Amino acid sequence: MADLLIVDDESTILESISMFMAEKGHAVHTAATVKQALELFEKTNPQVVILDIRLTDGSGLDALRQMKAVNPLARIIMITAFQDMETTIEAMKLGAYDYIHKPLDAVELDNTVAQAIESLEQDRKHTEFSEGPAGFDRGVIVGSSRVMKDVFKMIGMLCQNRATALITGETGTGKELVSRRIHLSSPDKDKPFITFDCSAVVNTLLESELFGHEKGAFTGAVTQRPGKIELAGDGTLFLDEVGELPLNLQAKLLGFLERKEYMRVGGCSNLTSRCRIIAATNQDLDQMVKEKKFRADLYYRLKVVTITLPSLKDRLSDIPLLVDHFIRKCAHDLGVKPMQLQDGCIERLKSHAWTGNVRELENVIISAAIRSRGNVILVETLDALLSGTAPQVSRYPASQSLAQVEKRHIQAVLASVQWNKTRASRILKISLPTLRKKIHKYQLSPNSG
Numbered sequence: 001m002a003d004l005l006i007v008d009d010e011s012t013i014l015e016s017i018s019m020f021m022a023e024k025g026h027a028v029h030t031a032a033t034v035k036q037a038l039e040l041f042e043k044t045n046p047q048v049v050i051l052d053i054r055l056t057d058g059s060g061l062d063a064l065r066q067m068k069a070v071n072p073l074a075r076i077i078m079i080t081a082f083q084d085m086e087t088t089i090e091a092m093k094l095g096a097y098d099y100i101h102k103p104l105d106a107v108e109l110d111n112t113v114a115q116a117i118e119s120l121e122q123d124r125k126h127t128e129f130s131e132g133p134a135g136f137d138r139g140v141i142v143g144s145s146r147v148m149k150d151v152f153k154m155i156g157m158l159c160q161n162r163a164t165a166l167i168t169g170e171t172g173t174g175k176e177l178v179s180r181r182i183h184l185s186s187p188d189k190d191k192p193f194i195t196f197d198c199s200a201v202v203n204t205l206l207e208s209e210l211f212g213h214e215k216g217a218f219t220g221a222v223t224q225r226p227g228k229i230e231l232a233g234d235g236t237l238f239l240d241e242v243g244e245l246p247l248n249l250q251a252k253l254l255g256f257l258e259r260k261e262y263m264r265v266g267g268c269s270n271l272t273s274r275c276r277i278i279a280a281t282n283q284d285l286d287q288m289v290k291e292k293k294f295r296a297d298l299y300y301r302l303k304v305v306t307i308t309l310p311s312l313k314d315r316l317s318d319i320p321l322l323v324d325h326f327i328r329k330c331a332h333d334l335g336v337k338p339m340q341l342q343d344g345c346i347e348r349l350k351s352h353a354w355t356g357n358v359r360e361l362e363n364v365i366i367s368a369a370i371r372s373r374g375n376v377i378l379v380e381t382l383d384a385l386l387s388g389t390a391p392q393v394s395r396y397p398a399s400q401s402l403a404q405v406e407k408r409h410i411q412a413v414l415a416s417v418q419w420n421k422t423r424a425s426r427i428l429k430i431s432l433p434t435l436r437k438k439i440h441k442y443q444l445s446p447n448s449g
């Protein structure tokens with residue numbers, strides 16, 4: 001049996017379907033408008049939605065798009081009239097599970113709902129083996145604030161085409177998460193999603209990592225190697241920290257965006273790729289263009305479609321939802337029951353500055369859950385974590401020199417952010433050039449350790 005949301009503006013239809021479904025043992029919620037439907041969808045998180053395409057205050061397609069952005073797993077069955085065929089096709093493209101024609105046939109409706117529930121069960125079993133614990137969607141983007149609703153709309157629009165997009169926002173605001181969601185909601189979701197962190201690779205290797213190289217192109221190039229663009233194929237290439245790309249490669253990337261052609265390092269013929277580029281940055285590219293550190297033409301090419309993710313401090317109203325999400329995530333990962341929050345926890349969380357945004361909130365909730373005794377997260381535990389007074393376990397023996405400790409710490413921080421130097425320099429509170437000097441001094445590399 002499932003949680004069902006039924007949306008139709010004809011009260012007789014609404015009543016008869018909901019009675020029928022309640023008799024079958026489902027928990028039924030009803031809505032007559034797009035607005036009510038979206039509110040109830042976020043509140044009740046139904047597994048199956050029966051959604052009329054034509055509603056008085058808008059189109060069922062918009063509702064479908066937004067519901068899919070909030071919970072891509074929800075099975076949405078559209079109710080359509082024959083003259084709505086074009087819209088029905090569009091609905092299927094947007095990820096509707098199925099459609100049923102009016103006048104409704106009770107047996108057909110019952111069968112379709114049963115199949116939708118069965119397919120969810122199959123998905124659940126599948127994820128048990130592939131992505132970890134069942135019933136928890138790691139890819140879900142949590143938020144119900146107005147800014148986040150606008151973000152969901154943009155995601156809905158972007159997953160219908162292959163437009164290049166730029167995602168901006170401070171560190172930890174969810175740029176990679178959003179990029180993956182666009183890919184996973186697109187018709188090419190089964191194609192590769194490749195991440196390329198422009199700050200993680202030493203400059204001399206960037207070009208060959210991105211575009212690939214031919215055998216013998218440089219010392220050490222003993223075999224031909226495909227670059228990330230080639231690996232992305234017909235899928236998506238996520239260019240993280242695009243502001244870190246050196247100017248010569250910015251020109252090459254622009255060339256690729258304009259002609260969809262590129263050349264491997266050491267190659268002499270053009271190759272083509274259909275891969276879609278989604279770039280992300282937490283830098284002020286406008287300013288970088290003024291300072292001539294970022295090419296204006298590339299910037300304009302990238303920013304045609306921009307999604308700006310809000311800082312957590314500008315959407316404090318989303319904290320309860322986010323906390324609930326991370327508590328459930330943590331419970332799944334640790335294999336325990338979800339923790340409860342002591343009264344006052346949400347207020348304490350809302351009063352924090354959150355410079356590390358959602359990532360910082362996630363880490364605080366995980367740390368608090370691990371430190372909690374019993375099944376309750378206490379305000380005092382959060383307070384200690386947020387004010388930096390929570391006891392830490394020392395990881396370095398007292399016999400080590402300061403330089404040894406510095407080397408190990410920098411290596412550990414770099415490893416924790418997959419060698420994203422911008423992020424590491426922020427955590428270490430040193431400038432990027434200083435970090436580069438220290439990497440050179442201690443001869444650190446992703447493989448040293």
Ligand SMILES: Nc1ncnc2c1ncn2[C@@H]1O[C@H](COP(=O)(O)OP(=O)(O)OP(=O)(O)O)[C@@H](O)[C@H]1O
Binds near residue numbers: 169171172282359423
């Ligand atoms: N709205 C959200 N809902 C649920 N989880 C979120 C949300 N935003 C971010 N997260 C989680 O926070 C963490 C950081 O997100 P992500 O890596 O996408 O941020 P980012 O903006 O790409 O960071 P950076 O600029 O440092 O690369 C991830 O674990 C992600 O799942």
